[in-house]
Amino acid sequence: MEVYVFIMDQLISIIVPVYNVEEYLKECIDSILNQTYKNLEIILVNDGSTDKSGSICEDYAKVDSRIKVVHKKNGGLSDARNLGLDRALGEYVIFIDSDDYIDQRMCEILLNYANKYSVDIVSCNFKRVFENNIIEFNVPLFKEKIKIFTNDEVLEKYFLTLAPEIFATWNKLYKKSLFFTDEKIRFPVNRLHEDIATTYRLYAESKKVVLLNELLYNYRQRSNSIMKKISHKNIEDLIKNMKEYIAFANLKDFKYPVQIGLIKSYLIYSLWSKNIKDDKFLKCIGAMRELVLEYCKDLSSNPYIDQKIFIKFLLIKFNKNLLIKNILSFINFK
Numbered sequence: 001m002e003v004y005v006f007i008m009d010q011l012i013s014i015i016v017p018v019y020n021v022e023e024y025l026k027e028c029i030d031s032i033l034n035q036t037y038k039n040l041e042i043i044l045v046n047d048g049s050t051d052k053s054g055s056i057c058e059d060y061a062k063v064d065s066r067i068k069v070v071h072k073k074n075g076g077l078s079d080a081r082n083l084g085l086d087r088a089l090g091e092y093v094i095f096i097d098s099d100d101y102i103d104q105r106m107c108e109i110l111l112n113y114a115n116k117y118s119v120d121i122v123s124c125n126f127k128r129v130f131e132n133n134i135i136e137f138n139v140p141l142f143k144e145k146i147k148i149f150t151n152d153e154v155l156e157k158y159f160l161t162l163a164p165e166i167f168a169t170w171n172k173l174y175k176k177s178l179f180f181t182d183e184k185i186r187f188p189v190n191r192l193h194e195d196i197a198t199t200y201r202l203y204a205e206s207k208k209v210v211l212l213n214e215l216l217y218n219y220r221q222r223s224n225s226i227m228k229k230i231s232h233k234n235i236e237d238l239i240k241n242m243k244e245y246i247a248f249a250n251l252k253d254f255k256y257p258v259q260i261g262l263i264k265s266y267l268i269y270s271l272w273s274k275n276i277k278d279d280k281f282l283k284c285i286g287a288m289r290e291l292v293l294e295y296c297k298d299l300s301s302n303p304y305i306d307q308k309i310f311i312k313f314l315l316i317k318f319n320k321n322l323l324i325k326n327i328l329s330f331i332n333f334k
Contacts, residue, residue: 048074
């Protein structure tokens with residue numbers, strides 16, 4: 001059994017955006033209070049809840065001095081996370097969604113790997129928890145217990161796979177200083193897919209990253225989640241993220257991984273439908289097609305293009321009607 005050496009004065013700030021989750025909130029907070037690592041600052045950001053979530057937060061604050069409750073007008077998940085960041089006092093931060101819950105060893109394990117390998121971000125694997133109490137283990141990217149990456153290596157893996165354990169916000173321990181560089185990294189307000197709009201920028205600021213295969217985060221799958229719904233905004237925000245990827249690639253010289261990321265995002269997050277009649281939706285998909293065609297012209301010199309992706313690209317290029325049958329969305333996640 002591995003022996004962990006605690007550095008007890010390292011404060012971890014856990015930021016929990018809360019919005020109308022009274023059914024799940026207690027399980028979330030209890031999982032944080034029951035952590036084996038105790039030096040925690042727990043920031044519950046009540047984002048204008050209209051149910052009993054706000055009062056539940058206040059009740060917990062009365063019984064544990066580590067809990068701080070912030071009430072604000074509804075501004076969305078990113079806005080709540082950003083406010084929590086600005087209030088956080090810890091050397092490290094963890095974001096937990098208020099309908100999820102974590103293994104009691106999560107903080108302990110992530111912090112010790114951060115110290116052991118002197119890394120800026122530690123990411124763990126997760127389970128999906130469905131409404132019928134079925135639990136599904138996320139399939140890991142690799143067989144080893146841990147992988148250590150430089151920032152260049154993890155960015156390449158990020159853009160090639162778009163795997164949730166890499167891009168998700170909520171399964172990671174971050175050095176808080178990553179958010180307070182000259183760029184002052186924050187989550188984009190009023191945008192879906194805020195994870196993939198932010199995490200890669202944090203990787204770019206880091207020196208080393210650890211990915212763990214330990215299943216320490218429980219990710220609840222709710223049928224009424226906004227990310228489960230097909231919408232114009234879903235695609236429009238995904239396009240915004242991809243354009244930012246391109247700007248990032250030009251700045252950081254990660255051209256090829258970003259190109260393949262654009263195509264991969266089309267391949268991985270596609271849902272077939274033969275009955276799309278919404279003109280605005282078709283316009284969104286057409287914009288996605290134009291984006292792929294504009295920035296993926298020279299595939300012959302791209303070492304990340306395999307045969308399957310190249311064929312798909314040709315279909316996108318020469319058959320507009322085929323593209324119309326594909327709805328780009330992030331419906332596999334919240």
